[in-house]
Amino acid sequence: xxxxxxxxxxxxxxxxxxxxxxxxxxxxxxxxxxxxxxxxxxxxxxxxxxxxxxxxxxxxxxxxxxxxxxxxxxxxxxxxxxxxxxxxxxxxxxxxxxxxxxxxxxxxxxxxxxxxxxxxxxxxxxxxxxxxxxxxxxxxxxxxxxxxxxxxxxxxxxxxxxxxxxxxxxxxxxxxxxxxxxxxxxxxxxxxxxxxxxxxxxxxxxxxxxxxxxxxxxxxxxxxxxxxxxxxxxxxxxxxxxxxxxxxxxxxxxxxxxxxxxx
Numbered sequence: 530x531x532x533x534x535x536x537x538x539x540x541x542x543x544x545x546x547x548x549x550x551x552x553x554x555x556x557x558x559x560x561x562x563x564x565x566x567x568x569x570x571x572x573x574x575x576x577x578x579x580x581x582x583x584x585x586x587x588x589x590x591x592x593x594x595x596x597x598x599x600x601x602x603x604x605x606x607x608x609x610x611x612x613x614x615x616x617x618x619x620x621x622x623x624x625x626x627x628x629x630x631x632x633x634x635x636x637x638x639x640x641x642x643x644x645x646x647x648x649x650x651x652x653x654x655x656x657x658x659x660x661x662x663x664x665x666x667x668x669x670x671x672x673x674x675x676x677x678x679x680x681x682x683x684x685x686x687x688x689x690x691x692x693x694x695x696x697x698x699x700x701x702x703x704x705x706x707x708x709x710x711x712x713x714x715x716x717x718x719x720x721x722x723x724x725x726x727x728x729x730x731x732x733x734x735x736x737x738x739x740x741x742x743x744x745x746x747x748x749x750x751x752x753x754x755x756x757x758x759x760x761x762x763x764x765x766x767x768x769x770x771x772x773x774x775x776x777x778x779x780x781x782x783x784x785x786x787x788x789x790x791x792x
Contacts (some may be wrong), residue, residue, distance in 0.1 A: 534665045538655040541632065541644045542665070544585040548578040548630040549648030552615055562622055567724075570618045575599055578630055579614035586610050586632070593634070598728050608636035613728040616645070617703020619684070626650055627702025627710075633731035638756050643732025645705045654709045656736040663713060671741045674714035676767055680774075681707040681719035689722065693779045708733025711766045712740050718766030718774060720747075727759050734765060743768040750775035 534542070555574035562572045579599050586595055594605030597612040610632055615621050617628030626649040633643030642657040653664055661668040678696030686692075686700070696717065701707065707719040708730065721730065734744055734755045744753040744765035753763045764774045774780060 532667045534655060534662050535642075535657050537642060538644065538657055538662065540589055541642070542646070542653050542655065544582060544589070545630050545632070545644055545646035545653065546648075547585070548581040548614060549646050551581050552578045552621065552630070553648050556624070560622060570622060571599060572615075572618060572622060574621070575615045575618060579612065582612050582614055582630060582632060586612070590634075596728070598726065608634045608641055610634050611728040611731055613705070613726075615703075616705040616729060620702030625702050627706035629703070629706065631705040631728065631732050633728070633735065635727075635731065635756065640731050640735040640755065643735050645709050645732050645736075647706055647709075652709075654712070654732070654736055656732060656739050659739050661712065661736045661739045668713060668736075668740055671712065671714070671737075671767055674767075676711075676714040676717045676770070679716035680770075681711065681716050683720070683722050686720070686722065689783055690720075691781055691783060692720070692774070694774070704729045705733050708737060708765060712736045712742065716766065717770035718764055720764050720774070720780070721762060723762045724760050727756065730755060737765050741768075742766055743771045745771050745775050747775070747780065 552574045560572040560574055562570055565571050576599055579597055592605055592607040594609040595603040596609060613631050615628055616631045621628040629647040631645040634641040644655045646653045655662045680694050680696060680698050682698050682700050684700045704721055710716055711719050744763055746753045746758055747762040764771050
């Protein structure tokens, strides 16, 4: 089996790089930042990067459907591409590094392929056929890595939850970036709170799964189905770290019902 990035991965990488370049071009300009109805941020850069992705998917896979965070659904007869033009918009507007476009193709209720690109770091992650690549090279299986004693948390975690963890806790930016960094051993696990959307996690969760990691729904610790459990809080990462974090008392909610919230 070849170690080379698959042909589709090469095409997707070029598409994500183009979208990332467009987003980068907005630095130093008026971003037109505003709040969406769900109280998350969107900018003119999000829409500009989204146009690149939508046009590229339509050109490359014209029969497929598309569901995009900013512009909604576009019908098709094949698989379905889920699109987030800038995952980590808050990090983007703050000038941080861990944000970028992410897309995934869903078919038969599974992730057929997915990718994340972090433009400021020039890091590209791709998952397809049960394998993962970073910058075009095969990634190491997680059981062969010694991960940093770090846990990634969302920026608002402290307002709703508390966690018992002996290592460091960080928030670097977007959910997609957190998942990909865990997959390469930069941290042991990531906790994702309720109300996430499939475009936030599809590629990153598939990458962790392909490399031998684990994802567990919270609070019951059941295996997470990345499509059917959309919006449910979860922890994902190295199996031992996930097993530790789902132990009774390790994670608790500051407000009643927070761990049971759904979108």
